[in-house]
Amino acid sequence: QVQLVESGGGLVQAGGSLRLSCAASRSTFSTMGWYRQAPGKQRELVASVTYGGTTVYADSVKGRFTISRDNAKNTVYLQMNSLKPEDTAVYLCSNGNHWGQGTQVTISS
Numbered sequence: 001q002v003q004l005v006e007s008g009g010g011l012v013q014a015g016g017s018l019r020l021s022c023a024a025s026r027s028t029f030s031t032m033g034w035y036r037q038a039p040g041k042q043r044e045l046v047a048s049v050t051y052g053g054t055t056v057y058a059d060s061v062k063g064r065f066t067i068s069r070d071n072a073k074n075t076v077y078l079q080m081n082s083l084k085p086e087d088t089a090v091y092l093c094s095n096g097n098h099w100g101q102g103t104q105v106t107i108s109s
Helices: none
Strands: 004-007 010-012 018-024 033-035 044-049 053-058 067-069 075-080 089-094 103-108
Touching: 004 089, 010 044, 018 033, 018 089, 018 103, 033 067, 033 075, 044 075, 053 067
Parallel strands: 010 103
Antiparallel strands: 004 018, 018 075, 033 044, 033 089, 044 053, 067 075, 089 103
């Protein structure tokens, strides 16, 4: 079983940046994804990255967010720039079978 721990969330003003990290307890060859869930909304995929580095992004974050992974460190990152109030949510990472506890991201206008 893999344990995933997210970190890096916080409160920033619109236009600011945050970098989220997701540390896995052991190496995984799975595609890793960052998801988010805002109050009253369904969980949505924000971005994913394969073991080889192929990425996919939700249309709402293209050009602003960058997902990456360091396989040697068992860590996946989400660099978030030009943040908007609508990006406010709990951000979670997953390998498709396991989920982290999430980290809160709040963007003030």
